[in-house]
Each structure stands twice: as C-alpha cells, then as structure tokens.
Amino acid sequence: xxxxxxMGEEELKKELQxxxxxxxxxxxxxxxxxxxxxxPGTDQLELSMGMLDVLNSKSDMISSDGFDCRNYGVLxxxxxxxxxxxxxxxxxxxxxxVYGNASLNIMYDSISRSFTHGVLGNTPWCKxxxxxxxxxxxxxxxxxxxxxxxxxxxxxxxxxxxxxxxDMVEKLVSEDETIKGIWCVPKYxxxxxxxxxxxxxxxMAKLQPKAKDFRIYWDNAYAVHHLYEENxxxxxxxxxxxxxxxxxxxxxxxASTSKITFSGAGVAAMATSKANIDxxxxxxxxxxxxxxxxxxxxxxxxxxxxxxxxxxMMKHAEKxxxxxxxxxxxxxxxxxxxxxxxxxxxxxxxxxxxxxxEGCAKKVVDMCKAAGMVLTNAGATxxxxxxxxxxxxxxxxxxxxxxxLTKASRILVVCVKIATLQKMLGK
Amino acid sequence: xxxxxxMGEEELKKELQxxxxxxxxxxxxxxxxxxxxxxPGTDQLELSMGMLDVLNSKSDMISSDGFDCRNYGVLxxxxxxxxxxxxxxxxxxxxxxVYGNASLNIMYDSISRSFTHGVLGNTPWCKxxxxxxxxxxxxxxxxxxxxxxxxxxxxxxxxxxxxxxxDMVEKLVSEDETIKGIWCVPKYxxxxxxxxxxxxxxxMAKLQPKAKDFRIYWDNAYAVHHLYEENxxxxxxxxxxxxxxxxxxxxxxxASTSKITFSGAGVAAMATSKANIDxxxxxxxxxxxxxxxxxxxxxxxxxxxxxxxxxxMMKHAEKxxxxxxxxxxxxxxxxxxxxxxxxxxxxxxxxxxxxxxEGCAKKVVDMCKAAGMVLTNAGATxxxxxxxxxxxxxxxxxxxxxxxLTKASRILVVCVKIATLQKMLGK
Numbered sequence: 001x002x003x004x005x006x007m008g009e010e011e012l013k014k015e016l017q018x019x020x021x022x023x024x025x026x027x028x029x030x031x032x033x034x035x036x037x038x039x040p041g042t043d044q045l046e047l048s049m050g051m052l053d054v055l056n057s058k059s060d061m062i063s064s065d066g067f068d069c070r071n072y073g074v075l076x077x078x079x080x081x082x083x084x085x086x087x088x089x090x091x092x093x094x095x096x097x098v099y100g101n102a103s104l105n106i107m108y109d110s111i112s113r114s115f116t117h118g119v120l121g122n123t124p125w126c127k128x129x130x131x132x133x134x135x136x137x138x139x140x141x142x143x144x145x146x147x148x149x150x151x152x153x154x155x156x157x158x159x160x161x162x163x164x165x166x167d168m169v170e171k172l173v174s175e176d177e178t179i180k181g182i183w184c185v186p187k188y189x190x191x192x193x194x195x196x197x198x199x200x201x202x203x204m205a206k207l208q209p210k211a212k213d214f215r216i217y218w219d220n221a222y223a224v225h226h227l228y229e230e231n232x233x234x235x236x237x238x239x240x241x242x243x244x245x246x247x248x249x250x251x252x253x254x255a256s257t258s259k260i261t262f263s264g265a266g267v268a269a270m271a272t273s274k275a276n277i278d279x280x281x282x283x284x285x286x287x288x289x290x291x292x293x294x295x296x297x298x299x300x301x302x303x304x305x306x307x308x309x310x311x312x313m314m315k316h317a318e319k320x321x322x323x324x325x326x327x328x329x330x331x332x333x334x335x336x337x338x339x340x341x342x343x344x345x346x347x348x349x350x351x352x353x354x355x356x357x358e359g360c361a362k363k364v365v366d367m368c369k370a371a372g373m374v375l376t377n378a379g380a381t382x383x384x385x386x387x388x389x390x391x392x393x394x395x396x397x398x399x400x401x402x403x404x405l406t407k408a409s410r411i412l413v414v415c416v417k418i419a420t421l422q423k424m425l426g427k
Numbered sequence: 428x429x430x431x432x433x434m435g436e437e438e439l440k441k442e443l444q445x446x447x448x449x450x451x452x453x454x455x456x457x458x459x460x461x462x463x464x465x466x467p468g469t470d471q472l473e474l475s476m477g478m479l480d481v482l483n484s485k486s487d488m489i490s491s492d493g494f495d496c497r498n499y500g501v502l503x504x505x506x507x508x509x510x511x512x513x514x515x516x517x518x519x520x521x522x523x524x525v526y527g528n529a530s531l532n533i534m535y536d537s538i539s540r541s542f543t544h545g546v547l548g549n550t551p552w553c554k555x556x557x558x559x560x561x562x563x564x565x566x567x568x569x570x571x572x573x574x575x576x577x578x579x580x581x582x583x584x585x586x587x588x589x590x591x592x593x594d595m596v597e598k599l600v601s602e603d604e605t606i607k608g609i610w611c612v613p614k615y616x617x618x619x620x621x622x623x624x625x626x627x628x629x630x631m632a633k634l635q636p637k638a639k640d641f642r643i644y645w646d647n648a649y650a651v652h653h654l655y656e657e658n659x660x661x662x663x664x665x666x667x668x669x670x671x672x673x674x675x676x677x678x679x680x681x682a683s684t685s686k687i688t689f690s691g692a693g694v695a696a697m698a699t700s701k702a703n704i705d706x707x708x709x710x711x712x713x714x715x716x717x718x719x720x721x722x723x724x725x726x727x728x729x730x731x732x733x734x735x736x737x738x739x740m741m742k743h744a745e746k747x748x749x750x751x752x753x754x755x756x757x758x759x760x761x762x763x764x765x766x767x768x769x770x771x772x773x774x775x776x777x778x779x780x781x782x783x784x785e786g787c788a789k790k791v792v793d794m795c796k797a798a799g800m801v802l803t804n805a806g807a808t809x810x811x812x813x814x815x816x817x818x819x820x821x822x823x824x825x826x827x828x829x830x831x832l833t834k835a836s837r838i839l840v841v842c843v844k845i846a847t848l849q850k851m852l853g854k
Contacts, residue, residue, distance in 0.1 A: 037499070045497040049484040056483075057476040070472040072464070072690040100527050101719045108714040116542050116553065116577065126543065126553035142716075149713040150543065262497040265721035286576040287535040289569075292528045292719065294479075294692035 003339030004424060016421040023371065023414055031372035033408040035327075038190070038350035039399045040263055043319050047312065048261040051302040061297065069293035075284055076277075077269070081296035085269035087306040088223050089255045091239045095271040097280065100291045103256040103268040107217060108146050110252055110270070113283055114180070115150060119213035120249060120279050125150075125180065134172060134182035136164035138353060138381030138392045140190040143183040143219065147383070154383035155179070159192060163200035173209040181215045187235050188222035191353040191381050191394040193346020195233035205241035207250065216242075218253040222349040224313045225259060227321055233347055239271055248273040257299060259316075259350065260309065267299050323397040323405055327352055330409035340420045352395040353381070354412075360419040361390045367415040373408050430766030431851065443848040450798065450841055458799035460835040462754075465617070465777035466826045467690055470746050474739065475688040478729040488724065496720035502711055503704075504696070508723035512696035514733040515650050516682045518666045522698040524707065527718045530683040530695040534644060535573050537679055537697070540710050541607070542577060546640035547676060547706050552577075552607065561599060561609035563591035565780060565808030565819045567617040570610040570646070574810070581810035582606070586619060590627035600636040608642050614662050615649035618780040618808050618821040620773020622660035632668035634677065643669075645680040649776040651740045652686060654748055660774055666698055675700040684726060686743075686777065687736065694726050750824040750832055754779055757836035767847045779822040780808070781839075787846040788817045794842040800835050 004012065055061075061069045063078035076082070077098025086093040099106050118124040125131045132153045135144060139159075147154055155172065157164045163186070173179050184204070186196040196204070204216060218238050226232040242251045249272070257266035272280075303309045328345055331354070335341040343354040356364065362378040369375070376394040379385040395412070397405050431439065482488075488496045490505035503509070504525025513520040526533050545551040552558045559580045562571060566586075574581055582599065584591045590613070600606050611631070613623040623631070631643060645665050653659040669678045676699070683695035699707075730736045755772055758781070762768040770781040783791065789805040796802070803821040806814040822839070824832050 039499050042495065042498075045488075045495065048497075049486075052482045052486060053484045055479045057480045059476075059479060061472075068469065068472065070475075070689040070691055071469075072466050072685070074691070102715045102717075105715045112539055112543055116539055124553075126551075142713075145713050149710070258499070262721060263499040264497055264501070264717055265719045283576070286569075286572050288529045288532045290529075290691055292692040292722065294689060295719065295722070 002337065004420065005339055009425070012421055012425055016418065016425065019414055019418045019421065023367070023418060026371045026411055026414065029372070031407065031411070033373040033404055033411070034399060035396050035405070035408050036374045036376045037399065038396045040259055040316075041319060041323070041399050041401070044316055044398070045262060047315050047319075048302070051261055051298055054301040055294070055298050061294070063293065063297065067293075069297045072289045074290045074293055075281060075288070077291070078293055078296050080300045081267060082269075084300055084303065084306075084309075085255060085267065086271065088257075088309065089220055089253055089269070089271050090223070090237045091253065091271045095239055095273070095277070096269050097277060097284070098267060098269045098291065098296060101256075101264065101266055101268060101295070102258065103219065103221065103254040104142055106254055106268055106270050107143070107219065110217070111146055111150055113280070114213070117283060119215065120275060122213035128178070130178045132176065132179045134164075134169060134179060135383045136182070136184065137383070138191050138394070139183055140185055140219070141376070141380040143217070144383045147183070156383060156388070159189070159194070161194050163194065163196035166200055166203040170203065170207060173207050173211070173214060175210060177210040179209065180211055180213060181217055183217050183219065185219050185221055186238070187220060187233055188225055188346055188349025190221065190349065191351035193344045193349045193351060193353065195235050198236050201236040201238060201241055205238060205245040205247060205250070207247070209250070214250065216251040218251050220253055220255045221259070223255055224309060225316070225350070226313060226348040227317050227324060228347055229314060231347055239273070243273075249275050252276065260313065261299060261302070265295065267296055320398060322402040323400070324352065326402040326405035327395055327397045327409045330406060330413055334413040335416065338417060341416060350396060350398050352397065354393040354395055355391050356393065356416050357420045357423055358389045358391045360416070360423055361387060361393050363419045364393060364412070364415045367418065368411055371411050371415070373411045375412070429764065431847065432766055436852070439848055439852055443845065443852065446841055446845045446848065450794070450845060453798045453838055453841065456799070458834065458838070460800040460831055460838070461826060462823050462832070462835050463801045463803045464826065465823045467686055467743075468746060468750070468826050468828070471743055471825070472689060474742050475729070478688055478725055481728040482721070482725050488721070490720065490724065494720075496724045499716045501717045501720055502708060502715070504718070505720055505723050507727045508694060509696075511727055511730065511733070511736075512682060512694065513698065515684075515736065516647055516680055516696070516698050517650070517664045518680065518698045522666055522700070522704070523696050524704060524711070525694060525696045525718065525723060528683075528691065528693055528695060528722070529685065530646065530648065530681040531569055533681055533695055533697050534570070534646065537644070538573055538577055540707070541640070544710060546642065547702060549640035555605070557605045559603065559606045561591075561596060561606060562810045563609070563611065564810070565618055565814075565821070566610055567612055567646070568803070568807040568812075570644070571810045574610070583810060583815070584609075586616070586621070588621050590621070590623035593627055593630040597630065597634060600634050600638070600641060602637060604637040606636065607638055607640060608644055610644050610646065612646050612648055613665070614647060614660055615652055615773055615776025617648065617776065618778035620771045620776045620778060620780065622662050625663050628663040628665060628668055632665060632672040632674060632677070634674070636677070641677065643678040645678050647680055647682045648686070650682055651736060652743070652777070653740060653775040654744050654751060655774055656741060658774055666700070670700075676702050679703070687740065688726060688729070692722065694723055747825060749829040750827070751779065753829040753832035754822055754824045754836045757833060757840055761840040762843065765844060768843060777823060777825050779824065781820040781822055782818050783820065783843050784847045784850055785816045785818045787843070787850055788814060788820050790846045791820060791839070791842045794845065795838055798838050798842070800838045802839070
C-alpha cells in the first residue's frame with residue numbers, strides 16, 4: 001500500500017475497485033455494530049455492582065452531619081457527597097452543589113434558569129433580543145443541542161491540541177455583550193481527547209467578557225477518566241484560577257459519576273463561587289426539596305476516599321484500552337500508509353476523533369450505516385449538526401467489544417478509503 | 428368549660444389569666460417540637476428498608492423490555508415502572524412518563540418549559556405580558572412558591588368539602604385567556620384533607636378555557652395515602668374524564684413514591700395525553716439522557732404489584748393514625764367545648780387544617796414558636812403567604828411521635844384560646 005497522493009489514476013481506480021468489492025461483501029454480512037455513543041460497556045458496569053451491596057435494610061442512613069438520608073431535605077447534597085464530588089473536580093466541597101443523576105440536566109437547568117430568571121441579578125435572557133454562545137469545535141453534540149433548543153446563536157471556535165483558539169475567544173467575548181457563555185470539555189475533550197493547556201485555562205479564567213452574565217460552562221466530564229496509570233493529563237483548577245483572576249463568578253463546573261459507577265444512576269454535581277451558589281440555591285429551593293441522598297450515601301460508602309475512585313478508574317481503563325487499541329491499530333495499519341486521515345490517540349475520555357478528506361464524512365457515515373455499522377451522525381460534533389468542512393467523524397469505542405471494534409473499524413477504513421478515492425477521481 | 432360566646436367578660440378575663448399562666452409555664456419548659464412539615468416519621472421510613480435488600484451485586488439489572496438499567500438511555504422510564512406509577516395514579520402506563528425522585532421538580536420543570544418553549548405549540552409564556560393561575564385555597568405552599576417564582580399572578584379560589592368553587596373556576600377560565608393553569612391536590616387535599624367530588628372532577632374535565640394552553644396541574648400526591656382500611660376516598664380518573672369531555676390534553680397529573688417509600692429517594696411520574704407526552708419528550712431528550720432506572724427497578728422489585736403497595740400503605744396508616752388521633756383528641760377536648768375553631772378530620776393525606784377566629788392565626792403561630800413549637804407559617808397555605816382572613820393553621824402530625832403531638836397540640840390549643848380571648852376582650 002502506498003500513499004494515495006503518490007499513485008497514478010489507474011492505480012487509484014484499481015484500488016477503488018478492490019475496495020468496492022470488499023464493501024459489497026461486507027454489506028452481505030448482515031453486520032450490526034455500533035460505535036455511535038459514549039456508553040460504557042457492560043464489562044465496565046460490572047465493576048460497580050458492589051455498590052449495590054453497600055446499603056441494606058440494616059444500614060445506618062445518617063449523613064455525617066446527622067441527617068436522615070431517607071427523608072426530605074438537604075437541598076445541595078450531604079457533606080460527604082460534596083467532598084467526593086469536589087475531589088473528582090479538584091475543588092473544595094464548599095464550592096459544590098450535588099444534584100441528581102445527570103450533569104447534562106444541571107447544564108440544561110442552568111441555561112433554562114438564565115432564560116427565566118437571569119444570572120446573578122442580570123436581565124433574564126428571555127427578555128433579550130439575542131443570546132449567543134461560543135462552541136469550540138469539534139465538540140459535544142448534546143451541549144450544542146441545549147443551546148440550539150433555547151434559540152441561542154452558536155459560534156464555532158476552532159480547537160487545537162491545547163484547547164480552543166483563545167485569541168478568538170478573548171476578542172469575541174470582550175466585544176459582544178450578547179455572548180453569554182462557552183461550552184468547554186477541558187479534559188480528554190469530547191471528541192478530540194485533548195486536554196486544555198495551563199495557558200488556555202489561565203487565559204480562560206482571565207477573560208474580560210463584555211457581558212457581566214457570561215459564564216464558562218466547564219463540563220469536566222472526564223476528570224478522572226484516564227486510560228493509563230502513567231502520563232495522565234491534569235488540568236488547572238478553573239475555579240481557583242477564576243478567583244485569582246478576579247473573576248470568581250465566571251465559571252460553572254460540572255461533573256458526574258455516570259462514567260465512574262452507573263451511567264443511568266450516578267451522582268452529578270456543579271461547582272462554582274459562593275455568590276453563584278447562593279443565587280442558584282434560591283431557585284433550587286423552589287424547584288425541589290432535595291435530590292436522592294440515598295444514592296449519594298451509597299456512592300460515598302462504595303468509594304471510601306478519592307484513592308479508591310482513582311483505583312476504580314484504572315479498572316475502567318483496563319477495559320477501555322483494548323477497545324481504543326482495536327480502533328487505533330486499524331487506523332494505523334490501514335489509513336496511515338494511504339496518507340489520508342488524521343486522528344487522535346487520547347490518554348483518556350471516551351472518543352477518538354477522526355478527520356478525513358474534506359467533503360467525505362457524511363458519505364462515510366452513510367456507507368457505514370448501509371453496511372450495518374452505526375457511527376455518530378456526521379456533523380454531530382458541530383453546532384446545528386453542520387460540519388463546515390464535512391470531514392470529522394467521532395468514534396466511540398467504549399460500548400462494543402475489542403473484536404467487534406476491529407470489525408467495525410475495518411468497515412470504517414474501507415468506507416473512508418472509498419469515499420476519498422471517489423473524491424480524488426472526481427466521482 | 429363552656430362556649431366562650433356564652434361567657435361574660437369577667438369570666439373570659441379569668442379564663443385568659445389562667446391560660447396566660449399556663450403559657451408562661453410552657454415557655455419555661457424549653458420544649459422543641461415541630462408540626463410544620465409533611466415529613467414522614469422515622470418509623471414510616473423504616474417500613475421501606477427492605478427496598479435496600481432487593482438489589483445486590485448479583486442482581487439481574489435488565490428491564491422487562493431487555494434494557495440494562497445501569498446504562499444510559501430510556502428517557503421516559505422502564506415499562507414496569509410506568510405500570511407501577513400508572514396503578515398509583517389510576518391511569519394507563521402509556522399515559523406515564525417516569526422521572527427522578529421528586530414530583531415537585533416535574534411541576535417546576537413543566538412551568539419552566541411553558542415559559543421558555545410554550546405548551547403544545549402555543550406562545551412561550553415568557554413572551555406574554557401576563558400569566559395568571561388559579562389557586563384553590565387553602566392549598567400547598569410549595570405550589571404557590573413555584574407560580575410566584577415565575578411572576579405568575581395567583582388568584583385565590585375558595586375550597587369547600589367537595590373541592591374548589593367550580594362556578595368561579597368555570598367563569599374565570601372561560602373569560603380570561605391569561606389564566607394558564609390551576610393547582611389541584613384532588614385527593615386528601617393539602618391541607619384540608621378533603622377529596623374532590625365526582626361532580627367537581629367532571630366539571631374540571633369539562634372546563635372550556637379561553638387559553639388553549641391552559642393546564643390543570645393535578646397533583647395526586649396522596650393517591651394511595653389512606654388512613655383507614657375502610658371508607659377510603661376515591662376520586663374519578665381525571666385523564667379519562669378529560670378524554671371523555673373532549674379535552675384530552677388539558678391535564679398534567681403528578682405523583683411520586685416519596686411518601687410511600689423514601690421521601691428523599693422515591694420515584695416520581697407525570698401522566699398526561701399522548702400529544703402532551705410527545706411534545707414533552709422532545710424537550711426532555713435535550714434536558715437529559717434518562718433518569719435513575721436502577722431506583723425504578725428497585726421500586727418495582729420491592730412492590731411486585733399494586734396490592735403490595737396498598738398493603739404497604741396500610742402499614743403507614745398504622746403509624747399515622749395515632750398521630751392524627753393525638754392532635755384531633757386535643758382539639759376535640761379543648762377547643763370544641765369553647766366553640767372556637769373548625770378543623771378537618773381527614774381520612775388520608777398528611778395534614779389537619781384548623782380554622783380559628785379571624786385575625787388570630789399569625790399570632791397563634793408566633794406564640795407557639797416562642798414556646799418552642801414550630802408550625803407551618805401562618806398564611807403559607809395561601810398565595811404570597813397571605814391568608815386574607817388570617818385564620819388558617821396547617822397542622823402536620825406525621826413527623827413527631829404521638830406523645831410529642833399531644834404536648835404540641837396542648838401548646839397549640841392554649842395559644843388558640845389566648846389569641847381568641849384577647850381578641851374578644853379587645854386586647
């Protein structure tokens with residue numbers, strides 16, 4: 001195999017013909033594979049089954065501050081749960097509110113509250129003509145879905161290996177009062193897997209937004225989701241960086257145990273400044289009497305301290321590494337020699353981001369689907385589902401087995417090659 | 428003891444003097460009692476401890492339709508959980524969405540969604556000049572807190588033993604397009620304990636509101652919360668009544684297991700028409716990936732069928748009856764002979780509603796507080812915390828023991844008598 005750009009037209013045509021034959025065969029195999037969503041595999045869920053043993057009918061259900069976790073009350077979480085979630089986020093328990101099972105829900109609620117009641121005394125966004133949002137791309141489709149749902153105009157900001165283009169972010173937020181927020185997945189970013197450099201975090205914390213109610217939505221979804229014991233990414237603590245920079249209220253940080261314990265039944269939390277917490281709790285006290293404290297105490301009793309969480313995450317990593325490897329090996333073996341495609345080899349998180357030839361991503365995803373292999377929709381990693389260059393494909397290797405992933409990646413590389421060759425040959 | 432209205436001034440003064448002496452003594456006792464909130468007692472929470480044994484590390488975590496409850500997904504609840512919540516509400520599973528742990532949160536979110544995105548295609552309420560709401564009184568303070576939080580103008584509607592004044596409701600909703608909803612606790616109403624008559628439910632279902640996006644917020648919080656085996660209140664199913672009346676989309680019904688299993692860690696649900704469900708799910712899919720399905724399956728496995736829920740509720744009733752009795756006995760013995768006060772003797776629910784002499788409720792609550800006994804704030808059962816006649820006191824007997832309740836009710840009746848006598852004597 002040699003690089004496509006060094007091949008002549010006849011050679012390319014021949015290669016395409018062989019690949020099209022292979023694709024036909026694949027289509028006849030009645031395959032059903034899925035690399036579309038960042039769902040933990042069943043083997044990962046098994047790792048937390050012990051959590052169902054920590055409470056039983058004889059258990060002490062009293063929190064560290066003497067509260068009966070079975071009853072109503074405790075709006076912002078029991079102290080030991082705040083401590084646990086603070087450790088995961090690398091912040092202090094007093095900055096934390098513990099919620100229900102999903103951090104996505106907290107983000108949605110935060111934006112919804114900003115629309116109906118405003119942020120820290122500022123005009124509710126529903127009274128504004130226009131609200132805009134910065135969206136580092138490629139990014140997380142469910143983030144973009146929330147801002148789109150609220151009619152917020154999304155502005156793409158390119159990402160590189162250090163994080164979002166901060167020159168662009170600084171310029172835009174300092175000039176435009178309608179820009180009210182930015183989506184960030186600062187560690188093992190969805191989908192590229194990169195972590196924000198210290199410089200990017202510091203520049204983020206030092207932003208001088210024209211809008212007083214501008215907030216960084218810091219979705220620290222993969223805070224402890226390393227793939228390796230060594231060479232783990234670490235990022236600066238945005239909360240204290242914002243404090244140092246004189247912007248203590250500028251950030252909302254989010255995290256959950258969804259990909260630590262059970263994806264459907266974890267504990268989610270937000271971390272932010274005291275002023276934000278006080279303001280948010282005023283609304284929360286209207287919205288609910290309190291979230292599920294039994295699940296909070298269940299988590300705390302399963303993980304006695306942060307070291308146990310770190311050790312638990314290494315068990316996840318053991319399950320995840322062969323999955324990532326299956327995909328990466330295939331890309332390495334099949335795409336690298338052809339000189340097409342550029343992909344990430346992340347040290348954590350849930351995704352591999354693959355950039356292929358411009359204009360080919362949608363075609364590849366459709367071809368894969370026709371062959372029985374589901375990928376995240378092309379464009380999903382961009383606001384409005386529109387990848388301006390139609391080149392990014394998000395690969396989610398967590399849910400399938402390594403064997404399935406080898407098969408699925410094989411289909412993927414065949415489709416990528418076909419689409420590229422067709423483009424090169426003007427088909 | 429004789430009726431106060433038959434006593435002369437000197438006799439009243441002497442009675443007042445004796446009571447004031449008793450009150451002084453009570454104040455010296457350093458009592459700390461609470462009849463303020465409808466929290467289950469610890470003995471009631473113990474009844475559900477077995478629920479913590481139904482799942483363990485060996486459990487099958489697959490829902491009846493083959494879904495792994497530990498993983499992401501299943502937006503509207505697993506089928507068996509829908510079935511359970513439908514049985515509680517007396518409706519069909521296909522009308523049900525199962526949420527997280529709190530029905531209050533569903534109500535808040537429903538109103539919030541109506542503000543940001545409108546109801547079934549109608550104008551979002553945040554774009555309207557004015558939104559009004561009907562509030563049967565006395566009612567539930569947390570309901571009124573939600574509508575107040577959204578700046579909704581609340582209109583008091585008097586309640587009698589059959590429910591809200593339907594002449595008034597019919598007239599208002601048919602004339603005023605800005606009236607978008609009504610709060611209802613149709614069974615064992617908070618705080619009066621009455622249940623809506625069949626006629627009231629039917630008239631409710633037949634309403635012809637001027638606003639197309641008018642919704643009945645039917646908080647069926649005490650659907651199975653009977654105090655007795657016999658003479659249980661039953662109400663008509665509002666969902667099918669609305670269907671019959673040609674108003675299938677007019678009602679949102681809410682319920683939870685908060686006062687069935689654990690108040691902090693139950694399962695909550697909404698029931699409504701298919702059109703409403705389809706519309707709500709479109710928003711939910713942006714807000715969350717799914718609620719805690721492990722807690723859903725835990726509940727289903729604890730209660731194998733609806734008969735077990737009914738039997739379980741009788742165990743609650745056993746704990747609750749002596750508590751209600753302690754309060755009612757005191758009112759009967761001490762207030763009845765004086766001819767002051769009017770109270771309910773409910774067959775279910777969590778409250779006793781006491782009406783005393785006009786202008787005296789706030790004074791009584793303050794005096795009780797000074798003596799170490801906390802009651803729900805006077806006025807709390809009315810919108811904006813303002814009881815126009817300052818006469819209603821909500822008594823919540825669930826959390827304390829019968830012995831404590833006897834003491835607490837003793838303080839209450841002393842304070843009621845003092846406030847009444849002071850008023851009669853022009854003090």
